Amino acid sequence: MTAFADEPLLEVERLRVTYGGSVLALDGVDFSVPDGGAVALVGANGAGKTTALRAVTGLLRFHGGQVTTGTIRFAGRSIERADAASLVAAGIGQVLEGRRVFADLSVAENLRIGAFQNRTGRPERQIRDELGELFPMLAERADQPAGQLSGGQQQIVAIARALMAQPRLLLLDEPSLGLAPRVVAQIGEALRTVNERGCALLLVEQSTALALRVTEHAYLLETGRVRAHAPTAELLADERVRASYLGTSAVPVA
Numbered sequence: 665m666t667a668f669a670d671e672p673l674l675e676v677e678r679l680r681v682t683y684g685g686s687v688l689a690l691d692g693v694d695f696s697v698p699d700g701g702a703v704a705l706v707g708a709n710g711a712g713k714t715t716a717l718r719a720v721t722g723l724l725r726f727h728g729g730q731v732t733t734g735t736i737r738f739a740g741r742s743i744e745r746a747d748a749a750s751l752v753a754a755g756i757g758q759v760l761e762g763r764r765v766f767a768d769l770s771v772a773e774n775l776r777i778g779a780f781q782n783r784t785g786r787p788e789r790q791i792r793d794e795l796g797e798l799f800p801m802l803a804e805r806a807d808q809p810a811g812q813l814s815g816g817q818q819q820i821v822a823i824a825r826a827l828m829a830q831p832r833l834l835l836l837d838e839p840s841l842g843l844a845p846r847v848v849a850q851i852g853e854a855l856r857t858v859n860e861r862g863c864a865l866l867l868v869e870q871s872t873a874l875a876l877r878v879t880e881h882a883y884l885l886e887t888g889r890v891r892a893h894a895p896t897a898e899l900l901a902d903e904r905v906r907a908s909y910l911g912t913s914a915v916p917v918a
């Protein structure tokens with residue numbers, strides 16, 4: 665199964681998702697991520713961003729949701745009915761909402777768990793050393809329980825754990841939530857490097873800072889539909905988009 669050269673790595677078309685058979689969370693959503701590209705899904709709370717990621721990772725069923733119609737293609741193959749484990753094996757990695765680390769395990773042990781899903785032949789040690797260069801904290805605090813780290817450091821561990829599997833596409837659900845701007849900048853820089861080394865990114869964000877730093881194209885989700893999409897800087901500079909997306913407008917109300 666070879667994909668056509670110009671085919672996106674991930675292509676979502678007319679995706680409809682319901683929860684409990686009645687709550688319509690996504691209503692005909694289209695978006696795509698080029699191979700090696702970096703794309704953002706932005707939108708207010710409840711817009712359907714997390715649902716879109718769950719559809720791609722096969723995790724909807726664990727939340728009472730299902731894809732009712734539409735297609736999801738990854739690397740030339742239909743995956744809308746695939747199970748979560750086979751999607752990881754196919755090269756889809758993810759960083760779930762809320763910096764999930766194994767708090768009682770050391771940083772090094774957290775990374776080892778990520779390496780169990782390594783689908784490439786690359787030695788674990790080599791990947792770990794590479795990530796240690798990207799995030800020096802990982803090496804410095806290798807033996808420390810992850811639960812003792814700051815929020816930003818835990819987010820780095822969560823991202824690095826996903827990268828230990830060497831995914832072709834990494835999905836991130838609001839990784840900058842609650843982090844200081846300095847930490848967001850650091851994570852942004854590292855994600856750019858990860859992307860430059862060939863890993864495609866699909867970043868879900870409610871805040872604009874990381875999307876602007878890391879992605880080249882962005883889709884605005886609003887109540888389960890794509891309202892607009894454009895190069896990230898262009899989309900996020902649009903005043904109407906900012907008003908709907910951030911829930912506030914910089915234009916004074918007359």
Ligand SMILES: Nc1ncnc2c1ncn2[C@@H]1O[C@H](COP(=O)(O)OP(=O)(O)O)[C@@H](O)[C@H]1O
Pocket residue numbers: 683684687688689707708709710711712713714715716727728729
């Ligand atoms: N497990 C669930 N069961 C029922 N409804 C849900 C569930 N998860 C999300 N929803 C609903 O689906 C819609 C989209 O939610 P979500 O994808 O979490 O949005 P976002 O990530 O953009 O905040 C919301 O109306 C939300 O209430």
Ligand SMILES: [Mg+2]
Pocket residue numbers: 713714715761837
């Ligand atoms: Mg969400």
